[in-house]
Amino acid sequence: MTTETKFDAIIIGAGAAGLMAAMTAGQRGRRVLLLDHNAEPGAKILISGGGRCNFTNREAPANRFLSGNPHFAKSALSRYKPADFIALVDRAGIAWHEKTLGQLFCDGSAQQIVAMLMKGCRDAGVIFRFDTPIASVSRQSMFHVKTEGREEFRAPALIIATGGLSIPKLGATGFAYRIAEQFDLPMIKPEPALVPLTFDQPDLPLMRGLSGTPCEVVATAGKTRFREAMIFTHRGLSGPAILQISSYLKAGDSFTVDLLPGANAREALLATKRTRPRVALRTALAEHLPQRLAHALAPEDDQAPPIGETSDKVIGALAERVQNWRLTPEGTEGFAKAEVTRGGIDTRALSSQTMASNDVPGLHFIGESVDVTGWLGGYNFQWAWASGFAAGQAV
Ligand SMILES: Cc1cc2nc3c(=O)[nH]c(=O)nc-3n(C[C@H](O)[C@H](O)[C@H](O)COP(=O)(O)OP(=O)(O)OC[C@H]3O[C@@H](n4cnc5c(N)ncnc54)[C@H](O)[C@@H]3O)c2cc1C
Structure with missing residues (x-):
């Protein structure tokens, strides 16, 4: 326990x-106090990437991040690159591997990343105080941080790194937003992102019936498209393609799903009609899609004609549903299931070099609390590392 204040x-x-x-x-020789209300550091790192932490991506260009100002993240991302974090991981002797789309994971456990950072902090003389809820923050000639345990600490620089609202049960709070409000910093409304989507009629019964079925899709909203896995759930849709597209949707927006990426469903079905006219339509479709999915999309009774007696119009309509399925979510599974929070401290209020407030000298915001939201795939950690490095260099 520290006696320094x-x-x-x-x-x-x-x-x-x-x-x-x-x-x-x-x-850099700074005397640093690191406070957290949780009993242990890095709760989200520990559960990330299915316990293996997708700690960065091979490439992290600024166009993989959403923000009210798409240029804001460039400075920090260019001064702390994926290669810098990989070098840190390598120096710590942590084995890692690349999965799809440049995503890098620990071979062992996410615990290794937390241990590496904690050792780095300890070796650099950082003082920790966990299990320490904050009662108030004020600014006089310096920042004063009072804890609920009635201690008071002072410093000329205060870095707010309390993240966003996703997964409250891991300790997420709106603390950063309250501090922003206290110091009159503008905010972009925080909303769940990288989040499963929920549906109601008419789509939900089909989705619920297919719950647990995975498939590869292209999900498209405007000019943004993701070709990744999707999975049906009892509330709607999830999986990487859906999480990715969710970050781009506002309430009431629709998007499309291509269940047969890279193929032409209409031509494939018409070819079957020509060459094997006695095949049932659903059977023909099941040659291209998981059977449960094909049967759900082309439900048939015993009287249904074989594909040879099905009109091209009906075949075309089915193909359109397969390749251009237009969907309007009813909502999302909310912060309880969202991997990240989009929105947050408006970047217009911050220096892209130091992450410090333009109007409140010494007050920095970093990581997920800021209106910079990465794609799925290691980008959110890369933003946390890069913005943390930028502020750590500046104080
Ligand atoms: C299930 C899941 C899996 C994920 N997997 C990945 C992945 O593999 N790769 C990837 O790049 N990203 C992943 N993410 C996103 C990533 O975890 C976050 O973007 C990242 O942790 C944000 O870092 P941060 O330091 O800003 O916030 P956090 O890591 O959330 O840290 C905030 C800290 O502030 C503390 N805190 C909060 N409120 C208070 C308060 N009032 N007082 C004191 N302390 C407080 C919290 O206890 C916490 O320790 C995942 C997220 C989730 C939920």
């Missing part, structure tokens, strides 16, 4: 961004 920088939030900022500032 004055530091060069206080960081609130010992997640990905806060740990990186603390280590970076500590390595």
Whole structure:
């Protein structure tokens, strides 16, 4: 337990961004206090990537991030690249592998990433205080942080790294937004992103009936498209393609799903009609899609004619449903299931170099609390590392 009360920088939030900022500032000789209300650091790192932490992506260009200002993230991302984090992981002797689409995971456990960052912080002299809820923050000649345990710490720099609202049961709170409000910083409304979508009539019964069925799809909203896996759920749709497209949808927006990417369902069905006219339509479709899915899309009774006696119009309509299925979600599964929060502290209020407020000197916001939201695939951690590094270099 520390008896010191004055530091060069206080960081609130010992997640990905806060740990990186603390280590970076500590390595520069700064006296750093890192506070968190959770008993342990890095709760989200530990559960990320199915317990193996998709800690970055081979490439992290700014166009893989959503933000009110798409240019904002460029500076921090260019000064701390995926290769920098990979070098850190390699120096720590952590074995890793690449999965699809440049995604890098630990061979062993996400715990190794937390241990690496904690060791980096310890070696750099960072003081930790976990299990420490914050009572108030104020700014006089310095920032004063009072804990619920009635301690008070002071520093000329305060870094808010408390993340967004997703997964409250892991300790997520709206703390960063409350601090932004207290200091009059503008906000973009926080909303669930990378989140499963929910549906009601007429689509839900079919989706519920297919619950657990995976398939590869292209999900498209406007000019944005993702070719990845999708899975039907008892509430609607999930899987990487759906999580990705969810970040681009506003309430009431629709999007399309191509269940047969790279193929032409209409031509394939018409070819079967010509060459094997006695085959049932659903059987013909099941040659291209998982059987459960094909049967759900082309339900038939005993009287249904074989494909040879089915009109081209009916075949065309089925093909259109397969390749251009227009869907309007009823909503999302919310912050309880969202991998991230989009929106947050408006980047117009922050320096892209230091992540500091333009109007409140010394007050920095990093990581998911800021209106920068990555795609699925290691990008959100890369933003946490890069923004944490930028602030850690500046305090
Ligand atoms: C299930 C799941 C899997 C994910 N997998 C991946 C993945 O594989 N790859 C990837 O790139 N991204 C992944 N993400 C997203 C990634 O975890 C986050 O974007 C990232 O952790 C954000 O880092 P952060 O430091 O900003 O916030 P967090 O990591 O959320 O850290 C915030 C910290 O602040 C603390 N805190 C919050 N409120 C308070 C308060 N009031 N007082 C004190 N402390 C507080 C919290 O306890 C926490 O320690 C995943 C997210 C989830 C939910």
